Amino acid sequence: NAGVMQNPRHLVRRRGQEARLRCSPMKGHSHVYWYRQLPEEGLKFMVYLQKENIIDESGMPKERFSAEFPKEGPSILRIQQVVRGDSAAYFCASSPGMPANEQFFGPGTRLTVL
Amino acid sequence: GQQVMQIPQYQHVQEGEDFTTYCNSSTTLSNIQWYKQRPGGHPVFLIQLVKSGEVKKQKRLTFQFGEAKKNSSLHITATQTTDVGTYFCAAEIKAAGNKLTFGGGTRVLVKP
Numbered sequence: 201n202a203g204v205m206q207n208p209r210h211l212v213r214r215r216g217q218e219a220r221l222r223c224s225p226m227k228g229h230s231h232v233y234w235y236r237q238l239p240e241e242g243l244k245f246m247v248y249l250q251k252e253n254i255i256d257e258s259g260m261p262k263e264r265f266s267a268e269f270p271k272e273g274p275s276i277l278r279i280q281q282v283v284r285g286d287s288a289a290y291f292c293a294s295s296p297g298m299p300a301n302e303q304f305f306g307p308g309t310r311l312t313v314l
Numbered sequence: 315g316q317q318v319m320q321i322p323q324y325q326h327v328q329e330g331e332d333f334t335t336y337c338n339s340s341t342t343l344s345n346i347q348w349y350k351q352r353p354g355g356h357p358v359f360l361i362q363l364v365k366s367g368e369v370k371k372q373k374r375l376t377f378q379f380g381e382a383k384k385n386s387s388l389h390i391t392a393t394q395t396t397d398v399g400t401y402f403c404a405a406e407i408k409a410a411g412n413k414l415t416f417g418g419g420t421r422v423l424v425k426p
Binding site: 233303 | 413
């Protein structure tokens with residue numbers, strides 16, 4: 201009974217490169233959320249997706265960031281042309297129903313931009 | 315601006331003592347959840363409160379939802395070193411859309 205999977209766990213990119221973060225939700229969960237966390241700070245909501253649909257992307261920067269949750273395969277958070285300020289831990293969570301339900305978090309991807 | 319405020323930001327506790335962390339909002343909350351994140355780890359769900367004035371207990375942890383559904387508290391008795399971590403509250407705020415809004419967290423350090 202695997203939990204939420206995220207890979208890679210650590211990702212190093214140089215400025216200007218692309219970062220792709222993957223998240224496989226728990227079995228049976230069709231709701232996925234992406235959060236960003238800076239050191240010593242809280243979780244900042246980025247985007248909420250259901251299969252093939254973006255429900256709420258109000259927390260995601262309009263430029264360089266995109267997310268998808270295809271019918272088959274994991275959810276992907278994509279950051280183009282990364283900058284040093286993108287360095288953070290990115291957590292994915294999933295739930296079987298609406299966001300008000302318990303969310304199960306993955307181990308996170310720690311992105312470092314050199 | 316931040317709609318869910320947590321205080322204190324840091325809590326240094328002597329092992330065996332009690333402490334309380336608070337979560338406050340200026341708007342009415344549909345429900346509130348609490349999560350714990352160990353150092354270097356990921357958030358783990360602890361509890362959800364839905365009803366006004368609701369109180370729930372988990373061993374040494376007592377969670378309360380305010381009567382006006384604008385605040386919540388987590389009280390830990392007889393703190394242990396295993397309680398180290400950051401405790402986050404998260405709320406569904408209708409005005410904020412269909413998502414959870416997390417507080418900034420209370421970072422708990424336990425002195426043995």
